[in-house]
Amino acid sequence: MSESLAKANRDRSDVTVVAVTKTKPVEQVAELYRLGYRHFAENRLEGLDEKQAALPQDDIIWHFIGTLQTRKVKNVINRIDYFHALDRLSLAKEINARAEQPVSCFVQVNVTGEESKHGLSPAALLDFVYQLEEYPNVKVVGLMTMAPIEATDKELQHCFKGLKQLQEKVAALQLPYAPCTETSMGMSQDYPIAIAEGSTFVRIGSAFFAETEE
């Protein structure tokens, strides 16, 4: 991580490391907490239940990173600080209805147009963001993407650059409900490239745990 930051000429405080704990036992997550990590991400309601019950209540920042079924919004939305997978208006509507205060959301974008991926197409993004004005409990803090798994460095670069440009485009609209200053991009396989392209939230699962197990 430090190496990637140095190479990209970026400061440690520019990038939030989100530990993706979705498949990890509570003991390992508690160990990360002891080491000082405070941003944790789950992708299922059950995982959130388990980890939140076992870990300290006051100072953890919780992220939800997976596809969220509309019917589960009410069980999740008031227990998290960031939601990384806003990809449809029906979901925004339900979040708006169930949230007790504005929720920091990342709009998920499918930058490369892979069929298997969730997220809006770049072409549909601006319209989508404009329509979110109707939902004051949805605050668009940034954009999120998942890069293709078997991509070359060049393709990854292209994908992350694309998301960064879209983020800047939305930010330039200066919509009060969509500051859109952040990008959630970069996972174990590709975070150095994401950091080089300006990511502000990296979501690290496997590599992160491999490192702390040494």
Ligand SMILES: *Cc1c(COP(=O)(O)O)cnc(C)c1O
């Ligand atoms: C699992 C997951 C990650 C972390 O993946 P790793 O390859 O283990 O780092 C990041 N983002 C999302 C949306 C995930 O589902």
